[in-house]
Amino acid sequence: MSEPRAFMKNSMVQLTLVRFREFIREPEAVFWTFVFPILLAAGLGIAFRQRGPDKLQVGVLNGAPASADVVQALKKDSTLVVGSYDDSAGARALRTGKITLLVAPTAVRDSVRYVYDPARGEAGNARVIVDRAVQVAAGRADPVRVSDSYVTEPGSRYIDFLIPGLLGMNLMGSSIWGLGFAIVTARSKKLLKRLMATPMSRYQYLLSFLCSRLVFLILEVATLVGFGHWAFGVPLRGSLVTLLLICLLAALSFGGLGLLTASRAKTTEAVSGIMNFIMLPMWIFSGVFFSSANFPDAVQPFIRLLPLTAVNDALRANMLEGTSLAALSPQILVILTWGVVTFFAALKLFRWR
Amino acid sequence: MVTVPDSSIPALRVQGLRKAYADVVAVDGLDLQVEAGECFGLLGPNGAGKTTTIEICEGLLPSDSGSVEVLGRRWESNAKELRELLGIQLQDTQLTEKLTVDETLTLFQSFYRQPREVGEVIDQVELGEKRFSRVGTLSGGQKQRLAVACALVGDPQLLFLDEPTTGLDPQSRRQLWDLISKFQAEGRTIVLTTHYMEEAERLCDRVAIVDHGHVIALGSPRELTESLDVSHLPPPEPRKTTATLEDVFVSLTGRTLRDE
Numbered sequence: 001m002s003e004p005r006a007f008m009k010n011s012m013v014q015l016t017l018v019r020f021r022e023f024i025r026e027p028e029a030v031f032w033t034f035v036f037p038i039l040l041a042a043g044l045g046i047a048f049r050q051r052g053p054d055k056l057q058v059g060v061l062n063g064a065p066a067s068a069d070v071v072q073a074l075k076k077d078s079t080l081v082v083g084s085y086d087d088s089a090g091a092r093a094l095r096t097g098k099i100t101l102l103v104a105p106t107a108v109r110d111s112v113r114y115v116y117d118p119a120r121g122e123a124g125n126a127r128v129i130v131d132r133a134v135q136v137a138a139g140r141a142d143p144v145r146v147s148d149s150y151v152t153e154p155g156s157r158y159i160d161f162l163i164p165g166l167l168g169m170n171l172m173g174s175s176i177w178g179l180g181f182a183i184v185t186a187r188s189k190k191l192l193k194r195l196m197a198t199p200m201s202r203y204q205y206l207l208s209f210l211c212s213r214l215v216f217l218i219l220e221v222a223t224l225v226g227f228g229h230w231a232f233g234v235p236l237r238g239s240l241v242t243l244l245l246i247c248l249l250a251a252l253s254f255g256g257l258g259l260l261t262a263s264r265a266k267t268t269e270a271v272s273g274i275m276n277f278i279m280l281p282m283w284i285f286s287g288v289f290f291s292s293a294n295f296p297d298a299v300q301p302f303i304r305l306l307p308l309t310a311v312n313d314a315l316r317a318n319m320l321e322g323t324s325l326a327a328l329s330p331q332i333l334v335i336l337t338w339g340v341v342t343f344f345a346a347l348k349l350f351r352w353r
Numbered sequence: 354m355v356t357v358p359d360s361s362i363p364a365l366r367v368q369g370l371r372k373a374y375a376d377v378v379a380v381d382g383l384d385l386q387v388e389a390g391e392c393f394g395l396l397g398p399n400g401a402g403k404t405t406t407i408e409i410c411e412g413l414l415p416s417d418s419g420s421v422e423v424l425g426r427r428w429e430s431n432a433k434e435l436r437e438l439l440g441i442q443l444q445d446t447q448l449t450e451k452l453t454v455d456e457t458l459t460l461f462q463s464f465y466r467q468p469r470e471v472g473e474v475i476d477q478v479e480l481g482e483k484r485f486s487r488v489g490t491l492s493g494g495q496k497q498r499l500a501v502a503c504a505l506v507g508d509p510q511l512l513f514l515d516e517p518t519t520g521l522d523p524q525s526r527r528q529l530w531d532l533i534s535k536f537q538a539e540g541r542t543i544v545l546t547t548h549y550m551e552e553a554e555r556l557c558d559r560v561a562i563v564d565h566g567h568v569i570a571l572g573s574p575r576e577l578t579e580s581l582d583v584s585h586l587p588p589p590e591p592r593k594t595t596a597t598l599e600d601v602f603v604s605l606t607g608r609t610l611r612d613e
Contacts, residue, residue: 014463018452025451025487189447197411197443198507199436200464353413 012204012211019212022182029178033220037170038227041163044289045232048158056126057099059085064105070112073137074103079129090115101126103134110138155235155320163228164315165288170220171250172257172282172308176275178216179209179258184271187262193353202352210255217251218244225319237322245325246318249332250311253339257307259346266351282308310334362425364389364511364542365410370419371566372405379405381566383419392533392543394557396550402566403546404444407515410544411441424510437466440509442500444516450489454480454499457488458506465507477535478502479528479610494525494610501529505536512536514545518552524610530556 007013023029060071062084074082085093085102093099094115100123101116112134116123136142186192195205221244228234236243261278265271285292285299286308295303303309314331317323325332365387372380380402387393395403408414410421412428412435421428426435448457455471462468475484478498483491491499497517504512514533518526533543533556547553553560554574562570562577570577 009459009463011463014460018449018456018460021456022449022451186449190443190445191447191449193413194441194443194446194448194503197413197436197439197441198461198464199433199466 011200012208015200015204015208016211019182019208020215023178023212023216032177033170033174033216034223037166037220037224041159041166041224041228042231044162045159045228048162055079055081056101056122056129057081057083058126058130059083059090059093059099059102061090061102061104062086064107066105066109066112069137070103070105070134074130074133076137077129077133080126080133101130103130155237157232159228159232160234160320161291161316162289163224163232163234164319165312167221167224167247168250168286168308168312168315169283169288170224171217171247171311172254172279174216174220175213175251175254176258176261176279178213179255180262180265180271180275181268182209183259183262184265184268187265187351187353188267196352206259206347209259210252213251213255214248217247221247234319236319238318238324242325242328243315243318246311246314246328246332246335249335249339250307253307253311253335253342256339256342256346260342260349263346263349264351282306285309287312305334307335307338362389363387363422364391364424365393365544366420366422367406367410368420370406370409370421371417372402372409372414373417378566380409380416383563383567385561385568387542387544389542390537390540391558392537392545392556394553394560395544395546395563396548396553396560397546397563401563403563404515406563407513407544407546408443411439411513412436437507438510440504440507440512442504442512442514442517444519446500448488448496448499448503450487453485453487454491454502455484457499458502461503462506467508468506469508471506474502474506477505477532494521497521497525498529501532509541511542511544514543516546516548519548524608526552527608528610 056079058074058080060067060074060082063086067084071082071084074080083093083099085099090099090102090104094102094117097120100120101114104113104115105111106113114127114130116127118124183192186195196202225234225236225243229236257278261274262271265274282288285295285303286306287293288308292300292303292309304313310331314328314335317328317331363386365385367383367385370380370383370385371378383402383406385406395406397403405414409416410423412423412432423435424438428435452460454475458471458474462471472484475481478501480495480498480502483495488496488499497520501514501517504514512533517533518529521529530552533545537543543556545556557574559571559573560577561568572580
């Protein structure tokens with residue numbers, strides 16, 4: 001084992017290398033494992049990002065001597081979107097709700113008229129903002145100096161909820177698809193049978209899948225969590241070691257589930273069906289895209305027993321609240337139980353031919 | 354690294370073998386003995402039980418009853434040791450297309466305690482030019498040679514080949530015949546199944562004709578052809594030469610392998 005050549009000829013090393021090569025040489029698999037979750041996170045993160053106060057659409061009637069000055073004054077306020085209208089167009093814009101308020105400068109100097117429907121909620125708001133801008137432009141000085149501070153705490157946004165959920169979903173998907181497909185393909189192509197005719201250790205064969213999963217796992221966690229942290233400032237409040245440990249246990253646990261789904265199926269079509277049957281309920285119930293608290297209380301105990309729920313809860317607690325490993329023991333117990341039970345069931349049921 | 358096996362122990366001894374599937378009895382009281390150093394052919398129509406018999410001998414299928422002794426050992430007690438000593442080519446294995454020839458053989462090599470060098474086996478099956486090509490890009494003949502290379506890389510004493518030349522062009526077929534003959538010349542044993550009578554005549558010291566799960570004729574190809582009572586057969590077409598059509602084809606097209 002001391003020299004590299006001997007190491008490279010070790011069957012465990014070779015089997016694990018084969019897993020790597022099979023994965024890397026399948027561009028689709030690389031896309032779904034690494035690129036897709038990031039695209040999904042980016043898309044949802046942007047769609048549900050925190051927006052500032054809505055901009056108010058207002059209009060200025062042109063034709064009066066002061067019209068241009070009023071437009072200039074209103075444009076200085078970033079919460080207003082200003083348009084210039086003639087008589088009939090202004091009336092129509094107001095009527096159809098395109099603008100909430102129309103400013104009509106009068107022929108008399110230093111005099112304006114505000115045209116709006118007081119029953120519309122934002123019209124009163126627009127009146128206040130427009131009037132402030134007009135008065136300030138005319139030289140009004142505010143006696144009190146004010147400053148604003150906005151509350152957008154990282155950790156309470158949708159993207160913060162989403163990233164740990166996507167990570168959990170990804171860990172489940174790559175374990176179950178990765179193992180299920182590779183094993184069933186080998187079985188359907190009689191490759192499994194051919195390998196059984198060699199002195200290859202069956203235990204090493206199954207272990208090689210878990211070994212390669214662990215290496216890809218680190219890459220998966222790093223890309224998704226790194227992306228969330230870099231692009232959206234998703235917090236990492238708990239220990240990174242704990243985070244990695246949760247991911248590791250999750251990958252092994254889902255690996256057991258993947259092995260079980262692949263233990264008897266003879267065709268990839270059959271195993272796809274089984275995998276979707278197993279994963280679909282968890283995508284819905286385990287709080288990936290929305291909180292599982294939305295489901296009725298009666299089903300909550302069952303939802304909590306799903307492995308993906310435990311993984312997502314543990315990941316969120318670690319990343320968003322900095323919860324310690326000890327406090328996560330209920331979730332860890334659920335994850336471990338699933339892993340051990342499915343792994344031994346798979347060994348019992350596994351069809352080598 | 355040639356270890357000449359004890360020639361007094363038969364390479365394969367099968368007695369009263371029986372194997373039934375849900376709807377059909379595949380092997381029904383089959384007896385067989387293959388001597389060490391022999392090239393032995395199992396002939397028979399499709400569904401005669403050849404593949405089932407071979408897979409039981411390879412330790413891939415359990416039998417219902419009967420005894421199988423391979424190189425003096427039994428699967429029940431010496432499975433691990435036997436897998437080291439056997440080289441196997443299955444009828445329809447598809448090796449991983451994403452791996453190269455070299456990677457595939459290095460993987461198989463890693464399973465054996467005393468394997469052969471990958472490069473040497475690749476040269477032997479004449480895949481040198483394809484060594485670093487993906488398996489998915491190989492032709493049918495090249496894939497078949499790779500399958501045989503996987504069987505050879507463990508440096509086996511006994512080689513099981515299940516229809517090794519089915520679907521191959523005459524060049525690839527002759528190349529495999531040469532390989533089998535060389536393997537046998539090193540004192541090792543081959544058990545093969547085939548549908549080509551000419552192949553059996555050329556390669557096999559003895560053949561067994563199997564039908565309905567048991568042996569219906571056994572002997573050297575010459576013994577079997579001479580034992581045939583030809584008096585009631587229709588007279589053969591008069592032939593100018595004793596060569597077969599395949600001989601003519603090969604003499605015209607050459608023995609160079611045509612893979613692309």
